[in-house]
Amino acid sequence: LGVPMYNVLDDALENNYAVPQFNMNGWIWLEAILKTAEACRAPVIVGTTDKIVDQIGGFRLLSESFSIMKEEIGLTVPAVLHLDHGQTVERCMAAVDAGYDSVMYDGSKFSIEENIENTRKVVAYAHKHGVTVEAEVGSVGGTEDGIYSNLLYADLNECRTLIKETGVDSLAPALGSVHGKYKGEPNLGFKEMAALRESTPVPFVLHGASGISNEDLSRAISYGHAKINYNTELNIAWSQATRRILEGNADLYAPMEILKPGKEALKETVATVLRRTGAYHQV
Numbered sequence: 001l002g003v004p005m006y007n008v009l010d011d012a013l014e015n016n017y018a019v020p021q022f023n024m025n026g027w028i029w030l031e032a033i034l035k036t037a038e039a040c041r042a043p044v045i046v047g048t049t050d051k052i053v054d055q056i057g058g059f060r061l062l063s064e065s066f067s068i069m070k071e072e073i074g075l076t077v078p079a080v081l082h083l084d085h086g087q088t089v090e091r092c093m094a095a096v097d098a099g100y101d102s103v104m105y106d107g108s109k110f111s112i113e114e115n116i117e118n119t120r121k122v123v124a125y126a127h128k129h130g131v132t133v134e135a136e137v138g139s140v141g142g143t144e145d146g147i148y149s150n151l152l153y154a155d156l157n158e159c160r161t162l163i164k165e166t167g168v169d170s171l172a173p174a175l176g177s178v179h180g181k182y183k184g185e186p187n188l189g190f191k192e193m194a195a196l197r198e199s200t201p202v203p204f205v206l207h208g209a210s211g212i213s214n215e216d217l218s219r220a221i222s223y224g225h226a227k228i229n230y231n232t233e234l235n236i237a238w239s240q241a242t243r244r245i246l247e248g249n250a251d252l253y254a255p256m257e258i259l260k261p262g263k264e265a266l267k268e269t270v271a272t273v274l275r276r277t278g279a280y281h282q283v
């Protein structure tokens with residue numbers, strides 16, 4: 001089931017729901033995400049950051065394991081393997097070479113000119129191999145995998161220019177969302193979302209979704225956010241469950257017993273999010 005990303009995002013855009021991207025931080029995540037998506041009859045995107053790719057054994061191991069796990073589970077819902085916040089053109093190309101379905105090129109640290117130039121290179125290579133590309137304009141705030149960015153609202157004209165000049169399949173316009181926990185209330189740029197939606201048919205991606213209320217989320221979806229990225233919410237659920245079993249059982253050392261509640265917590269969180277974004281029962 002090598003499902004190109006644009007298929008899942010186009011269907012979501014048409015039917016006013018969003019496909020969640022869940023970041024994996026270990027093999028337990030992958031199994032929990034895919035099994036829950038299947039049980040919930042929902043399309044799903046598995047995200048891997050550059051750092052987790054290196055930590056877990058590389059692009060090929062991830063890509064092959066993703067395929068094998070889909071087979072073993074007998075997955076019938078669309079599942080996409082995606083490189084999240086690819087830091088260089090070369091990393092994106094390596095993901096394509098390994099068989100990823102989709103890549104994000106994160107040029108948020110560069111000038112818009114350099115961002116466009118690099119995104120264009122990634123698009124040329126990825127599209128030749130049937131792989132979709134996500135770009136970022138402005139800068140999502142907060143910290144992910146130790147990489148910190150100041151929140152910088154996207155300039156709407158820069159968004160339009162990048163879309164036109166690169167041919168990207170989806171765009172993450174930084175409009176107030178933040179990686180990790182929010183300090184205070186999230187302040188999303190709905191006016192900007194609405195204006196941008198008027199000028200392009202490209203699906204939008206909402207980063208930093210952990211901590212955003214259901215109301216704000218629905219509004220963002222109605223303005224064309226067809227992909228919603230979750231990492232922190234899963235990690236909080238996993239760590240709370242894991243901490244609970246360790247603290248409650250001082251003599252426990254059997255890894256399978258220790259890891260079980262964390263996996264269950266991940267499954268529950270994935271199911272909750274699939275309902276929240278409307279992806280539940282779309283397949």
Ligand code: 13P
Nearest residue numbers: 180207208210229231232
């Ligand atoms: P959160 O960690 O805030 O959920 O953000 C996830 C994300 O944007 C991954 O790219």
Ligand code: ZN
Nearest residue numbers: 140207208229
């Ligand atoms: Zn992100």
Ligand code: NA
Nearest residue numbers: 178180208210
């Ligand atoms: Na967040």
